[in-house]
Amino acid sequence: MLLVFDVGNTNIVVGVYKDKKLIKDWRISTDKDKTSDEYGMLIKQLFIYEGLDLNLVEDVIISSVVPNVMHSLENFSLKYCKKEPIVVGPGIKTGINIKYDNPKQVGADRIVNAVAAYDKYKGPIIVVDFGTATTFCAISKKGEYLGGTIAPGIKISSEALFQKASKLPRVELVKPDMVICKNTVSAMQAGIIYGYAGLVDNIVELMKKELKSSNVKVIATGGLASLIYTESKTIDHVDKYLTLEGLRLIYEMNRE
Ligand SMILES: Nc1ncnc2c1ncn2[C@@H]1O[C@H](COP(=O)(O)OP(=O)(O)O)[C@@H](O)[C@H]1O
Ligand SMILES: CC(C)(COP(=O)(O)O)[C@@H](O)C(=O)NCCC(=O)O
Ligand SMILES: [K+]
CATH class of the missing domain: 3.30.420.40 (ATPase, nucleotide binding domain)
Structure with a gap:
């Protein structure tokens, strides 16, 4: 499974892809004060609620327009998904x-x-x-x-x-x-x-x-x-x- 994050100034949209199919999406508040553990518990609960397993996440990709949230989300990815996330920015191929x-x-x-x-x-x-x-x-x-x-x-x-x-x-x-x-x-x-x-x-x-x-x-x-x-x-x-x-x-x- 692929876990995707679109971090906006008001909401973070979280999506779970299985191959090319979006199987779940959630909208959570963008909170610059939340720690990686707080994001971890929130996302883990959402996974459990939907009968999904965070351990099955193979990769993480993040796009953000809120720099302050990145530290927490990157650490969330490392700690709870055991993955270095791909962060959309300089050096990333987009074809555009x-x-x-x-x-x-x-x-x-x-x-x-x-x-x-x-x-x-x-x-x-x-x-x-x-x-x-x-x-x-x-x-x-x-x-x-x-x-x-x-x-x-x-x-x-x-x-x-x-x-x-x-x-x-x-x-x-x-x-x-x-x-x-x-x-x-x-x-x-x-x-x-x-x-x-x-x-x-x-x-x-x-x-x-x-x-x-x-x-x-x-x-x-x-x-x-x-x-x-x-x-x-x-x-x-x-x-x-x-x-x-x-x-x-x-x-x-x-x-x-
Ligand atoms: N489904 C919805 N219905 C009503 N209002 C919404 C909905 N989704 C988002 N909003 C409101 O629209 C505004 C923009 O939301 P969003 O698109 O998530 O912004 P951003 O990408 O900047 O975080 C916010 O004020 C949010 O509360
Ligand atoms: C214009 C935006 C604030 C829109 O963000 P959002 O409404 O999704 O939170 C964001 O894309 C941004 O910070 N852009 C940087 C400036 C620019 O695109 O020129
Ligand atoms: K947006």
Whole structure:
């Protein structure tokens, strides 16, 4: 079995692959204060709960945009899986040519998404990842990572509204029927969701113009993708497991 970790700023998505098949996935909070033993006990319990055995893990691959968590996860891998993990970063083969000014600057999650999206859908392609931040990445027909856009995420944008305006409450992210809303909660929900769908469509349209291609596919992933998918005019598919799939593919390219 292969154990994969996608460490985001809010959540760590953990996946278990048996050959090419994702057999289990979990979402746990990203906690910079957790030790390797705490991660170990948490993951061991999840394995036991699903009738899986941590001793059967043959390899571990980690992609992280939170440097502080790496120490604990690497030690977790060494101690509980008896394996040096593969960490997505400089020196790792991805098959993607990164055209960023400084390729080391691109978030590992964005590269992992690009690898999976190019493998599955071919280019030109735009990947939208709705995480703590919302990232947009353009991949060319030839499979080059061309770059992209980083916008404030849906959840953190709405948290800012609630924190900075005394009379605005924290709201659930659900869609009201209208935008001419007659109460505070619906008015905020409309502003967040319909406003955000517009943000997504505008960035995607501008990217398509820069890509100068008419057949660009647009794939969305990340915790909140399905919320915006139904309101956006430009997203073609939601692919929930894109990042995990990218980790598996990178593992295949780098295994000994
Ligand atoms: N299935 C879900 N339903 C509702 N909210 C979610 C879900 N998954 C994630 N979220 C929320 O979406 C935000 C981004 O989550 P996630 O995609 O895990 O971000 P990251 O990759 O940055 O850790 C978080 O605030 C999280 O609480
Ligand atoms: C943009 C991000 C914060 C997104 O992270 P996430 O929302 O998944 O937690 C992450 O990819 C990152 O830290 N990137 C480095 C900067 C860049 O990609 O240019
Ligand atoms: K992510």
